[in-house]
Amino acid sequence: MPALSSVLVPYAAYLRVYEPLAAFPEPERSHWARYARRERNPTAQDELRRSLADLLPTPPVAVPVHESGDAFVTEVDGVVCVCPWRTRLRGWLALEELAEQLPAPLLDAVLPPVVRGQAAADYEQWRERNPDARPWIRTAVWQVPVRWFVLFSDEEREYEPAGPAAARLRYRTPMVQARRRVARSLKTLRETIDEGPLTEGLVDVGRWLEEFHPRSLVELDYGGLVHALTGPQLAEDRSAADVAEGIAALQAGDSEGAGEAYARLVERWRAVRDLQFAN
Numbered sequence: 001m002p003a004l005s006s007v008l009v010p011y012a013a014y015l016r017v018y019e020p021l022a023a024f025p026e027p028e029r030s031h032w033a034r035y036a037r038r039e040r041n042p043t044a045q046d047e048l049r050r051s052l053a054d055l056l057p058t059p060p061v062a063v064p065v066h067e068s069g070d071a072f073v074t075e076v077d078g079v080v081c082v083c084p085w086r087t088r089l090r091g092w093l094a095l096e097e098l099a100e101q102l103p104a105p106l107l108d109a110v111l112p113p114v115v116r117g118q119a120a121a122d123y124e125q126w127r128e129r130n131p132d133a134r135p136w137i138r139t140a141v142w143q144v145p146v147r148w149f150v151l152f153s154d155e156e157r158e159y160e161p162a163g164p165a166a167a168r169l170r171y172r173t174p175m176v177q178a179r180r181r182v183a184r185s186l187k188t189l190r191e192t193i194d195e196g197p198l199t200e201g202l203v204d205v206g207r208w209l210e211e212f213h214p215r216s217l218v219e220l221d222y223g224g225l226v227h228a229l230t231g232p233q234l235a236e237d238r239s240a241a242d243v244a245e246g247i248a249a250l251q252a253g254d255s256e257g258a259g260e261a262y263a264r265l266v267e268r269w270r271a272v273r274d275l276q277f278a279n
Helices: 028-036 044-053 087-101 104-110 113-129 175-192 197-209 223-228 231-236 239-251 255-277
Strands: 012-020 071-076 079-084 137-141 157-160 168-174 217-221
Touching: 012 071, 012 223, 028 071, 028 079, 044 087, 087 104, 087 113, 087 137, 168 175, 175 197, 175 217, 175 239, 223 255, 239 255
Parallel strands: none
Antiparallel strands: 012 079, 012 137, 012 217, 071 079, 157 168, 168 217
16 A cells, blocks of 8 residues: 655646746746745645645635745756746636536535635636636646656656655656657657547647747656555656657557557556545
8 A cells, every 4th residue: 555644645746837037027027036046935735735724714715815926946957947836726727627526515515606606706807807827737636647748758757765755756858848749749649540538638738838938847746646656656657658658659550569558557547546436
């Protein structure tokens, strides 16, 4: 069984984009420049704690009243890059998806209809003022979508086994590489198989990436999913390599090889999704 941890765990993975400061207009650019110079910046666990705290009041706060001024910060070739949390926007987007994930009685118990209705009305008004807004972070629960792995190569995999801190598994790649892999993979998929969820999802991810600065960094973080997998499972997880192998096989006309790669992916991630319904 996966090891227990004292940290707060949402079994979610994250696809993030870190943009250079030059991508932001003033005064936001100056805000992030000052923010990046702080001695300590919040972590993903800090973001989670704040979100969970909003669910404790009665009625619960479905979406933060104010947008977060926090971000994840990294440095790429000496250039400071930030990934704004945009917690309020992501809360609205997650709320739209929640109706498809939970039965109506459970959803009403967690977030009463009146709370969801007010959040939806607030979002509609906000969208009218911010029609071009998009999140820097995408979230997937109980899985890593196959289309996300297309953006990365196995050489970009970074795995840190569990020690004093929890295990970590992530991939990082330059934006230009991510876009190139999306374009090549889409070309192969369209030439070899019928249009389907994988192709449609990859088109969506490609459009999202086009919204960002070309010198951005793209990151896939397994996040809380590391707590749903054992150490050996994490160490042996080469999902990006399996996706690349499957697409290369399709390009070469090797349907059997593509099927074998896909079968490995399906078996690996079905085992994780099945934990969602375990006692």
